[in-house]
Amino acid sequence: MQNKNRQFVLARHPDGMPKESDWSLVETPIAEPGEGEILVRTLWLSVDPYMRGRIAPSKSYAKGVEIGEVMQGGGVGEVVRSRNPAFKQGDIVESMAFGWQEHVVLKPAGTRKVDPRHGPIRYALGVLGMPGLTAYFALLEVGRPRPGETVVVSAASGAVGQVVGQIAKLAGCRAVAVAGEDDKLAWCRAELGYDAGVNHKTAGDLGAAISAACPNGVDVYFDNTAGPITDAVMGLLNLRARIIQCGRVAVSNKPGPDIGLRFHGHYIVTRCRVEGFLVFDYVNRYDEGLRALGRWVKEGKLRYREDIIDGFEHMPKALIRILKGENFGKQLVKVSDEPRG
């Protein structure tokens, strides 16, 4: 086993779209696990839009990354040394507390064992992890779709969006994908079962294009982006529509505050409900969500596309990639080979 641990630490808080130079790659000695802790070798690291919020200097729902600290992020890895009887060497574990590093010392709280029999272990970062659970609870608990309703999903082929569309179809809804590339939209329709797709980069009049894809209006809007897509959907809401504010990737990289058209009048006219969502609020129900998602994956009802970059050194590039919408499917970085088993 190597003695050095490579880590990415934050070099500066980006203003606008992050650059690779906003992080520094450093080497430190591999830490020793304390009593009750485990030392884990990183196999996969997740790359998610929420990370943009963690490197902003402003207050958010979670503590942000300070200059010089290891960049935050979730991962999947192999236990190489355990000082906790609940974990043994060779176990595969998932945690939000990996950070961008090749080895990590984890505490048992928040560390979940991954059973390789349930699918590829990297699914614990996607369809059988935080993005899948986000789609499941946000759509079903906040969106409350009814059969026959129309569900519009922004960032529809992303880590969350692709699961949302498929659950909307399972719930008997019309599912409409909004994404920024025609090949993503073609795949959403052919492979995921979305009924229609709109390319927000080429549509021209975005409101008219989404309206044409939603002949009965919009009942549920699963908002992963905010920004212009949201502006266009607001004019198409049916009475008592529900808007799930899950992400805001289209505006999180804009320098300064997000200034634009405001919708208080729409709220009153449509009596819609806008609600913010964070998956951690449902931590006590993760088992329920994972059972449902796992069953659908096993039955072939839930497909999941991943976009894999090989090599720990590419972490900053991978994050910038998803902030620009260049990924196609759930973005992962392969850090080291999985153990043979």
Added chain:
Amino acid sequence: MQNKNRQFVLARHPDGMPKESDWSLVETPIAEPGEGEILVRTLWLSVDPYMRGRIAPSKSYAKGVEIGEVMQGGGVGEVVRSRNPAFKQGDIVESMAFGWQEHVVLKPAGTRKVDPRHGPIRYALGVLGMPGLTAYFALLEVGRPRPGETVVVSAASGAVGQVVGQIAKLAGCRAVAVAGEDDKLAWCRAELGYDAGVNHKTAGDLGAAISAACPNGVDVYFDNTAGPITDAVMGLLNLRARIIQCGRVAVSNKPGPDIGLRFHGHYIVTRCRVEGFLVFDYVNRYDEGLRALGRWVKEGKLRYREDIIDGFEHMPKALIRILKGENFGKQLVKVSDEPRG
């Protein structure tokens, strides 16, 4: 009985704050009731912020007033001729379909008999009518206040706001008034039981002033105004706060669209819920609301202040008055003397 009916018809759709010349006072013959209809002499006319939406050229939840049509509005009047067995001469009735006129022919649908034993008949336009029902259902059904929570109310001494504050107190909450005059705020505290008040015109740093009045943050925001008060409250929301979008009087007179800071990030961070409200959605539960409000009025638990202007010819001035926030209490116009009874 006079033969002429004075009416205000819309002369133009105002751009920005309405002017008195946006309406024309005309005289027409008093109409004859058809089979099943009643002819009513107007006693009281209501003046409400929603009327600003009805004279905007843009689409809203209800059909707007066209140029040359009688201005829409609710009232209370006395039946002078009935061609419907359910109503007899001398009955007092309330309806949203009066319009700004001294006599009106009403159909039975939407016409409600007012029992003078339940309080002043003009209360049917206020605490025992649409504003009271708005406060009741919007606060209790959308806001869902829990004992110990903090409820902030904009336009706190208005037709709706004064009822909201008192119901919030009945529900065991801390109630915080926002209004534009110190005497209104003093009255909110002394007479209605609001725990604190903030003058949004003189506070300076409005966010700091509301924050000081809400040491435990904001759990429910009853928004009658939108605009700068709303912007200030958004930064003070507690986790899972509820925002009732009931009105937007602070921006409804701004020419052009309402452009400003947007709050998608706040939605996610706080997981708040924003929901538009329109009292007509609760029409099947009006009896329930009126029973509760009537009991509180009778028991002295619900006080209600009115701002009365005498004379039908002052209708445009009365509406402009409330759009500027110059009224103190529910704005009414006395059109003619009540019958002696």
